[in-house]
Amino acid sequence: MTDPLVRLEQVTVAFDHRPVVDRVNLTVSRGDIVTIIGPNGAGKTTLIKTVLGIQRATSGQLSVAPGLVIGYVPQHLTLEPTLPLSVRRFMLLSGRALSDCKAALERTGVAHLLDASVHHLSGGEKQRLLLARALARKPDLLVLDEPAQGVDINGQATLYDLIRQLRDELHCGIIMISHDLHLVMAATDRVICLNQHVCCSGYPEDISQDPAFVETFGHQVAESLAVYHHHHNHRHNLHGDVVSTADAHEGCSHDHH
Amino acid sequence: MTIIDAVLGDFFWRALLGGLGVALVAGPLGCFVVWRRMAYFGDTLAHSALLGIALSFLISVPLNLGVVITCVLIALALVLLSRTRTLATDTLLGILAHSALAIGLVTLSFMPDVRVDLTGLLFGDLLAMTRQDLVWIYGGAAFVLSLLALLWRGLLMSTIHEELARVEGISVERLRLALMLMFSLVIAVAMKIVGVLLITALLIIPAATARRLAHNPEHMTALAVVFGVVAVSGGLTLSWYLDTPAGPSVVVTAFLVFLMVYAGARQSRH
Numbered sequence: 453m454t455d456p457l458v459r460l461e462q463v464t465v466a467f468d469h470r471p472v473v474d475r476v477n478l479t480v481s482r483g484d485i486v487t488i489i490g491p492n493g494a495g496k497t498t499l500i501k502t503v504l505g506i507q508r509a510t511s512g513q514l515s516v517a518p519g520l521v522i523g524y525v526p527q528h529l530t531l532e533p534t535l536p537l538s539v540r541r542f543m544l545l546s547g548r549a550l551s552d553c554k555a556a557l558e559r560t561g562v563a564h565l566l567d568a569s570v571h572h573l574s575g576g577e578k579q580r581l582l583l584a585r586a587l588a589r590k591p592d593l594l595v596l597d598e599p600a601q602g603v604d605i606n607g608q609a610t611l612y613d614l615i616r617q618l619r620d621e622l623h624c625g626i627i628m629i630s631h632d633l634h635l636v637m638a639a640t641d642r643v644i645c646l647n648q649h650v651c652c653s654g655y656p657e658d659i660s661q662d663p664a665f666v667e668t669f670g671h672q673v674a675e676s677l678a679v680y681h682h683h684h685n686h687r688h689n690l691h692g693d694v695v696s697t698a699d700a701h702e703g704c705s706h707d708h709h
Numbered sequence: 710m711t712i713i714d715a716v717l718g719d720f721f722w723r724a725l726l727g728g729l730g731v732a733l734v735a736g737p738l739g740c741f742v743v744w745r746r747m748a749y750f751g752d753t754l755a756h757s758a759l760l761g762i763a764l765s766f767l768i769s770v771p772l773n774l775g776v777v778i779t780c781v782l783i784a785l786a787l788v789l790l791s792r793t794r795t796l797a798t799d800t801l802l803g804i805l806a807h808s809a810l811a812i813g814l815v816t817l818s819f820m821p822d823v824r825v826d827l828t829g830l831l832f833g834d835l836l837a838m839t840r841q842d843l844v845w846i847y848g849g850a851a852f853v854l855s856l857l858a859l860l861w862r863g864l865l866m867s868t869i870h871e872e873l874a875r876v877e878g879i880s881v882e883r884l885r886l887a888l889m890l891m892f893s894l895v896i897a898v899a900m901k902i903v904g905v906l907l908i909t910a911l912l913i914i915p916a917a918t919a920r921r922l923a924h925n926p927e928h929m930t931a932l933a934v935v936f937g938v939v940a941v942s943g944g945l946t947l948s949w950y951l952d953t954p955a956g957p958s959v960v961v962t963a964f965l966v967f968l969m970v971y972a973g974a975r976q977s978r979h
Contacts (some may be wrong), residue, residue: 506875524876531869535744536923545866546877569924589877 456481457520457593457625458503463512465498472498474649475512480593480625485616488629490646491668496629497527499646500595503627520593523586523624527597529570529578537570539581548588556587560614575602579611587618594618596628608632723838724902724955725945730846731899731911732937734853737930738895739916739937741888744868744926748913749799750787751892753806755908757783758896759813762830766823767816773845773897780893783809788885810905833904833956835948842901849898853891860887865926902941903956914963915940921974936966 456479465473473495480486488496501507502514504524531537539562543553557563560580565573573581579599586594599615600608612632619626645651645665652662742751758776760783765775783805790805791798817825829837857864867874867881875881899908915936916929923929943966944959951958 501872504872504876506872522876524873526870526873529870532744532746534917534920535869536920536925536929537869538925541925542869545862545869547862585873595876 455517457517458627459513459515460503461513461515463499463502463509463514465495465502465507466510471510471648473502473509473646476646476650478503478644478650480627482592482623482625483619485619485626485628485641486644487642488627488644488646489631489633490651494646495648496646497597500597500627500629504595517592521589521591523589523591523594525579525582525586525594525596525599527601529582531570533571539565539568539570539573542570542581543585543588546585546588552590553584553588556584557581559587559618560584576604576607576611579603583614587622591622592624594622594624594626594628596626598629598631600630600632720836720838721945721949723840723843724835725942727838727843727846728902728941728945728959729938730843730850731895731902732915732941733934734850734891734895735899735911736915736919736932736934736937737857738853738891739912739914740919740926740930740933741864741868742892742909742912743916743920748909749802749806751896751909751912753787753802753809754780754784754889754892755896755900755905756806757809757813758900758905758908759830760809760816761813761897762825763813763816763820766820766825776897776900777893779809780896781890784889784893788889828954829904830900831904831906832954833900833902833907833959835945835955837901842898846898849894853894856887856891860884864888903959907956907960910960910963911937911940914960914967918963918967918970921970936963936970939963939966 458478458480460476460478462475462477463473464471464475476499478486478499488499490496498507502509504522505516539557540550540553543557544550546553554563554566557566560583562577562580562584565577565581570578570581579602583596583599594615596615600611603611615626615628618624641655642653643656644653645662645668647668651664651668654662742748757779761776761779762772764779765772768775787801787805790796790801796804814827817823817827826834826837828834863874863879863884864887866877866879867884871881895912896908899911903911916933918936919929919932923932940959940963943962945955947953947962948955948958
């Protein structure tokens with residue numbers, strides 16, 4: 453067990469006295485893949501911005517390992533059309549050597565685009581470019597905000613696969629936000645279901661049976677995920693609803709509205 | 710020695726030399742105006758230059774210094790006011806731009822013993838370039854260009870993706886302030902040539918023209934300088950032979966070059 457890369461203790465971020473992130477605890481160590489899921493407006497992006505240090509926490513403790521290098525893959529790369537930019541130039545702006553940049557592009561499968569204009573890339577190519585850009589920094593912690601956006605279904609599975617491989621190669625920690633529940637459940641170690649506060653967190657198999665999760669995402673999603681994993685360590689009640697038996701998670705102890 | 714004296718003794722050559730110095734910095738800074746969508750912001754700063762002139766007369770400090778300081782203060786006020794988010798940024802810019810211009814004009818009218826050539830201030834004056842102005846222009850240009858070179862990667866990165874830049878340890882806010890300081894300096898030195906009302910054009914048009922042909926940011930800045938030089942030398946020559954106002958002549962030349970490049974380079978896009 454290594455020291456955690458990032459530790460959040462009771463972190464709250466409030467805008468106009470309204471908490472967007474409410475008393476969240478989160479620890480990420482090397483080798484972890486933590487995925488944050490949750491409905492729109494749940495504070496997912498705000499939470500990772502706090503981890504990244506670009507959003508100040510209103511209260512609570514954020515501690516990061518000394519000298520931590522973060523690789524950030526933002527949700528979009530929307531480039532001003534008036535700014536001409538090639539993939540090569542964008543990569544070199546990371547301040548890393550060309551050989552590192554090329555190796556990173558190679559790893560994410562877009563090395564052939566080195567001299568292309570960033571304006572001409574497809575959504576999927578842009579995501580891979582952003583990922584390569586983060587890799588070139590040789591990060592200890594990789595933070596991805598919906599990495600599979602604009603990527604087709606086949607590409608999504610490959611992308612999550614790549615992310616998992618990168619974790620093994622770099623031995624880094626990974627935090628990501630995702631909407632692709634199936635793929636997340638398959639690719640991730642730990643899931644945090646966020647709805648301002650941490651609704652539930654734990655291993656994918658357990659979380660799909662959590663009442664709080666079922667409440668947030670609906671029965672259908674939860675059922676399909678439970679089936680997807682084929683771990684039938686839960687029971688169904690007379691209506692066919694999932695009844696949780698697992699204890700390997702922290703549940704919510706209050707009402708959801 | 711005699712050649713230098715002959716050149717600097719002639720007001721046309723002084724104006725041309727000054728104009729070229731301005732084009733040198735207007736190119737790269739103009740690119741940032743275009744990339745960061747700061748055209749209206751540049752206009753506001755330029756308009757407040759007139760307030761700076763009025764205040765300089767009022768408290769008798771050198772004009773250039775008064776303009777730089779006023780522009781920096783207005784820029785800071787803009788940053789602070791835009792954080793409160795009670796008014797949309799373009800409304801705020803409109804209020805500050807025209808109020809600064811109006812207050813400047815009203816203040817000047819209260820000083821009957823100060824003889825200023827308003828048309829010259831608003832639209833530029835070929836005859837007004839002194840040797841001291843040349844020192845200001847080239848000193849300012851050297852300062853701005855070295856600052857730009859020093860901060861280039863950070864400025865470019867925070868223009869491309871502000872959050873990514875922050876995560877990579879670039880102090881985005883400090884760079885924004887540096888950029889505003891540079892704008893203020895350029896406005897102070899460019900004012901003499903093209904006038905308060907047309908400075909933004911000298912920043913934007915060469916940069917927009919360069920965009921058509923450029924394939925990376927540095928290429929675009931270099932081309933913007935070239936087009937700026939063409940606009941200034943063409944415009945001042947026009948002004949000299951046809952006795953047209955200096956600033957508008959420069960801007961008209963810049964616009965003609967813009968039209969030609971866009972018509973000529975229709976198919977190639979980067």
